[in-house]
Every structure is written in C-alpha cells, then in structure tokens.
Amino acid sequence: MENLTTPPYLDPNSVGIVTPQILHFDEPLQLECQRILPSFDLVIETYGQLNAERSNAILICHALSGSHHAAGYHSATDEKAGWWDALIGKDKAIDTNEFFVVCLNNIGSCHGSTGPTTINPDTGEPWGADFPLITIKDWVKTQVILSDRLGITKWHAIIGGSMGGMQALQWSVDYPERLSKAVIIASTPKLSAQNIAFNEVARQSILSDPDFHEGWYVKHGTYPRRGLVLARMVGHITYITEDAMKAKFGRDLKSGKFMYGYDVEFQVESYLRYQGERFSKNFDANTYLLMTKALDYFDPTRDYTTDNLDEKTALEQTLARTQCQFLIVSFTTDWRFSPERSIEIVDALIANGKDVSFINVDAPHGHDSFLFDIPRYANAVKGFLSAPIRHSSKTSSA
Numbered sequence: 001m002e003n004l005t006t007p008p009y010l011d012p013n014s015v016g017i018v019t020p021q022i023l024h025f026d027e028p029l030q031l032e033c034q035r036i037l038p039s040f041d042l043v044i045e046t047y048g049q050l051n052a053e054r055s056n057a058i059l060i061c062h063a064l065s066g067s068h069h070a071a072g073y074h075s076a077t078d079e080k081a082g083w084w085d086a087l088i089g090k091d092k093a094i095d096t097n098e099f100f101v102v103c104l105n106n107i108g109s110c111h112g113s114t115g116p117t118t119i120n121p122d123t124g125e126p127w128g129a130d131f132p133l134i135t136i137k138d139w140v141k142t143q144v145i146l147s148d149r150l151g152i153t154k155w156h157a158i159i160g161g162s163m164g165g166m167q168a169l170q171w172s173v174d175y176p177e178r179l180s181k182a183v184i185i186a187s188t189p190k191l192s193a194q195n196i197a198f199n200e201v202a203r204q205s206i207l208s209d210p211d212f213h214e215g216w217y218v219k220h221g222t223y224p225r226r227g228l229v230l231a232r233m234v235g236h237i238t239y240i241t242e243d244a245m246k247a248k249f250g251r252d253l254k255s256g257k258f259m260y261g262y263d264v265e266f267q268v269e270s271y272l273r274y275q276g277e278r279f280s281k282n283f284d285a286n287t288y289l290l291m292t293k294a295l296d297y298f299d300p301t302r303d304y305t306t307d308n309l310d311e312k313t314a315l316e317q318t319l320a321r322t323q324c325q326f327l328i329v330s331f332t333t334d335w336r337f338s339p340e341r342s343i344e345i346v347d348a349l350i351a352n353g354k355d356v357s358f359i360n361v362d363a364p365h366g367h368d369s370f371l372f373d374i375p376r377y378a379n380a381v382k383g384f385l386s387a388p389i390r391h392s393s394k395t396s397s398a
Helices: 136-150 163-174 193-207 225-239 242-248 267-282 285-297 311-319 339-351 366-371 375-386
Strands: 021-025 040-047 057-061 100-105 157-161 181-185 325-331 356-361 395-397
Touching: 021 136, 040 136, 057 136, 057 163, 100 136, 136 163, 136 285, 157 163, 163 181, 163 285, 163 311, 181 375, 193 225, 193 285, 225 267, 225 285, 225 366, 242 267, 311 339, 325 339, 325 366, 325 375, 339 356, 356 375
Parallel strands: 057 100, 057 157, 157 181, 181 325, 325 356, 356 395
Antiparallel strands: 021 040, 040 100
C-alpha cells in the first residue's frame, strides 16, 4: 500500500515509499495448456486512493522483465524507482491524485508471484522446470480474479506497454464489459515470424547452457548465467535503434586501440555485456523461457474466428467484441513492434466503428520509448485517461 511519507530526496510528485502485498488465491486455476495450478499467489502494489464508487481504478500490466514495482520506492534508502515511475505519480500521466493504480506481478514471473522460483505445494520444492507454460489469456484470467478480490467490477482503464499492451488488448476482447478504456503502447496484435525468431535464439542461448540442466539448475546448485546473459544481449539489441547505438557508442574502442583478441574491445560490446550481466543477477532463466513463449503464443483472434480467415479479417471480427475506448501509441523508431503493427489494431477498430485514438510519437529510444517520460506521449496518455468516458463509437487521430 502507499505510504505518503516521502523521503526528501525524491521527486515531490513521486508516490513515495510503497510496500508490496501478497494475495493468496485458494481456488484452482485452469490454464490453457490444460494443467491446473491448485492455488496461486499474486504480488501487487497500489498507488493513490480508490473512490467510494470504485470507478477510478487503473490496472497496469507489465512487460517481459517488469514486475509489480511500477512506481515509488521500497525504502528511504532505495535509489531505484519503479520501472514506470516517470509516468505514475501525482500530476503525472497516470495521475495518482485522480486514480487508484494497481500493478501486479504475473504468475510465472520471478518477482514473488507463483512461478518457477516459488514452492510447488505438491513437492515442497521450487517449481523449476515443472512450472506449466502460461499464456496471456491465463494472465488476464488471474487479473480478473484479482479484480474480484479487490471489488473492482469495471476498470477505468487497463494500460500496458509491449507485452503489457497485449494483455490490455486481450482484456478488451475477453472481458469487454469490465473496462472503460484501454491504452495499448508499443505493442502488436501478434508476433511476427522475425520476433518469434529472436525469442527462439534467446531461448536456445539458455537451453544450451551446460548449467541449465533441463531447468533443474537449483537442484544441481548451478545457474545458467551465460545463457541468460546472451539471451538478454539479443533482446536488448532489439529494444534500441541503430541510430541510438551509433550516437551513444559509434565504433569507439574501450582501450583506444585494437587488442586483437575476443575480450571486450568496442564500447557497445561492453554495454551489452553489462546489460546481460546485470539482468542475469535479477531474473530467472525458467521465467525468461516462459515469458517469451507467452509472447509467441499470443493471438487474441484464436478463440473468436475460424482458421480459414486472413489475419486482417480475423482481427476485425475479433475486435468487434470490444466495448471500451482505445488509445493506441506507437513510436517512430520502434522496429521490434513497428508503428505498422499498431496501425493494424487501429484499422481493425475503425472497421468496426470503435472509439479509438492513435498517436505515433517521434522518439529516439526504439522499443524502450514506452518507458520514457516523452512529453507528447505522456500528455496523450494523461488527456485520454482524464477525459470523460464516451459511450458513442468514434475515431480520432492525436
């Protein structure tokens, strides 16, 4: 829960010091893979205050490496804010003066919710490689269960970037009556073959690490650090742009001269290794495999159309189910989920006469742009969330 005591060095608009909550759910959870979790835990953080009508709640869905810790700090000495602190807080794009904001850690993750690193109640040992494969539909299902626990029958908005945007889109299709607005940022209606290929290279980096032991590395007292480092290096290359790399590193040499070896020589090599090493210390390898598979499987049209439809028609038929207002945000330099993929969603909504706004933001940060406080982007989100809920079907362009 939120603590309004804010350490003096913090941004005055920060939500301050926050404490995660662990919520336990005893009911069995049927997963798409046909396996059942007998029970599960979700870790959440909340910011702001829920109003008496319970009508001002916003759900934040995290991306692959994200967690429940989206804003604020965990202690007065904590120097690292939540992953979306730039956008969540007092008078920020997602304004906690106005909204009650909930961010959860999805099952299958490694940040406290039930996943490969938590205890399997049937064995008394960590789930490890036996944790079932998860889909985005499964995550949305747990989020609905969480909504019921919190007494929120309809979200004012569900928001997510990248993989989080996929969850928001899935919500709008599976539970159209339970959200008024959806903000889908730097996302896609499904992964391209190229994106699946990147994920497969990352997975093979982990699976081929001799310390992986088919996912049972904890039992063997090992950890597939090298594989996870390589997986993150591959992923990180796709999150930023060639121009950004050129501007930041160029072909600069770390020591100023060629060393004629295979150790780090170029600054960009040093940067990627640093990113990979840091990530490997804070993330779980089995979780990385699960998360990337969930991305690959994502296709909101699967349950609502027949197999013989082309992708455009299938998406149009699926999004005909939606009832909420949409804000779709893309970034000009994002080549992982390019603006054209967002436009596919926009076009399908327009074809159905749905209420959709679209903004393509000029930003130099590539796919990671959704994490930055870019004025045009932040203002669009803030304006969309604060505007009155419309009940007629309209389209507009921001």
